[in-house]
Amino acid sequence: MGIEHYIEQASSYAADIDNLIFLVGVLVGFWFILVEFVFFGLIVAYRRRPGVKAQYITGEEKHQKRWVGIPHELVLVCDVVIIIAAVRVWVDVKQTLPPAGETVRVIAQQWAWSFVHAGPDGKLDTPDDIKTVDEMHVKVGTVYHFKLESRDVLHSFSVPVFRLKQDVIPGREITGWFKATKTGIHDIQCTEICGIGHALMPARIVIQTKGEYDAWTAAQTATASR
């Protein structure tokens, strides 16, 4: 049932989001099964029988309204639980920024992703920056801040294994964060329709150990300086 059975968890907050989805699933699943059970039960129990007249119930009296009123209050309780759980996850993922270990710039355009990695000096906008297209490299276990920019229309930066998604808006720089917890190579998607090439905006995220990442950085820098 959980999302983790469909797609791997590879960020520090992926499990929180999956657990929230599971919690909502349990609560609404309970109500869904209960209501459908009562619903079909009543259809069978009160099917038309010759000579049996339906009851006359206005539903306006207190003891009748209770049958709707009490479930109604219980739904409210569930709602409050869901709101609190959702806001807690949201605040962690979207509203607070833990201090950055690395910063990476992500630029979207019709129809490609460009990534600016900080390079050996760890700073963006310096000559040793490493620029790539449709392939992003990150270190496992490091908090990354990403800065999103768009050159044309709306796009959306989505890394399903991270459970991360953020729209990219021309004219603004949007900052967010993630921390990868597992090495591997995964999909980056554009999840906001951006024209006829919308399906042609796949990129890959390469999550490496610090050693692998440094070796990659060194190789890129060597290539660039030759």
Added chain:
Amino acid sequence: MATPAQEHSHAHDDHAHGHGAHDHGHHEMSFWSKYVFSTDHKIIGMQYMFTGLAMGIIGAFFSYVFRMQMAYPGHHVPLFGVVSPAEYNSLITNHGTIMIFWLAMPVLIAAFGNFLIPLMLGCDDMVFPRLNRLSYQIFLLSAIVLIASWFVPGGGFGGAWTAYPPLSAKSQYNLTPMGSSLWVIAVALEFIAFLIGGINFVTTAMNSRAPGMRMFDIPMVVWMIVIASILFMASVGPLIAGAFMLLFDQLIGTGFYDPVRGGDPILWQHLFWFFGHPEVYVVLLPAVGIVAEIITVFSRKKMFAYKTVLYTAFGTGILSFFVWAHHQFIAGIDPRMANVFTATTVLISIPIAEMMFVFVATLYGGSIELTTPMLWALGFIAEFIIGGVTGIFLGSSGADIYFHDTYFVLAHFHYTFVPIAVIAVFAGITYWYPKMFGRMLNETLGKIHYWGTIIAFNGIFIPLFLTGMGGDHRRIHNYDNFPELANERMYFLREFATVSLVILLFFQFIFIVNFFWSLKNGKKATANPWNANTLEWVAPSPPPHGNFAELPNCYRGPYEYSHPDREQDFWPQNEPA
């Protein structure tokens, strides 16, 4: 309150020559004045219904084409050909646009509203018959403009039905310079048609009721159409302004949504969804009203807590103005705002859940007969609950980070919109068909159509919940570029959904056959074949021009079924005590 008699004389001015739809001889109106330029509310209702259903067939065909592309990417689609990315985008955009603006709204609000409101209120026409005719003519024009937009150079607009700028605003981005402008013009015209229609519905319900019909004696479906019209009129203003700004950006190079020139693309999203979310309830409420009429009739029960249903509809309507930004959680709005909108969005489940509980409670103690309309009405409840509960995942900001713009969202809103625009529409048509056309539909064909549609419908969208959970994002022409999504399991689910869709579409032919076969060969309908209480069943089937031989009085509420003081299990509203 104006007396109905005054209103009636007013309405009669407009069709002084009409003495019944089946009048023959030299008094008969010409085909044009009777069916094309008629001011009769029933004819206008039919015009809306047939135009809406014809557009629905086009929208359904579009879904067939792009679902085939989803299941068998790059293959030749029978009746269409190979689907290019530009065509794909245009098909999904126009599918969404048609199904909401040219199927759900015209059929649920305009067709049923026009046909039912005067009949159920016991009067002879709408209070503004000429305005009513104008409303349909503008609507027809809007449909023609939309269809024209597919055949201009560059093709139809393909920026999704939400039309987010800058993609929708600049032709160098969307590559459909004419298609996108015609699309905006078509939508704006459609809004104007419904603004005019809405004025008519509200005014008629408030002023033209039969003598003795108090506010709480009004049938639920009339109330729901009135509330929906008010919601529509209150929410559409900002979007009409937004649509003009978009049109100016497209055509005369203004920069309302262009960040380079001080505009803001997010502005459109606020204007769009400030309308777009109430719009969901604009189409939901009439559907709920239709279901309310049918469930009470076929369970022979008084509606459980009539006033509560009414108040939940008001509550939902008001709350629906405060939830719009849940479409924008990750759009780049201030993240703190998401917390407010999560709370309002999840809380809207309270009135909607109450509404569903009331319907379930109405069944208790009933004498339930599973006729075709009743099956559709019950199917609406069973399926809409799935749409309702899955909405909670998306309203929860934290969970929406993952689900946003995936097929989970798509499956969720199809579990609300298909019950609304398909299931409730069939419920309404099968229930009022005898009144509309004077014949009964074939029950056997009706049931085959019902089960084929309902089972196939679940076959389409349950797999799409799963592909959404697996990470399928929306509006993608071909998943082969995404290694995590191009696996066998995902393709199996997509194919399953597509095959289910084809089966669903096949079963619709049974409905079409039943519809037209029964027009000639169906059993003749009596005035009140379902033994219902509401006033439309007092008029002959089909009602002539002017509706009632003698305008009815109203003595009681609409749902006095199985009253203990009476032998008969129904008590028509017009029958003196």
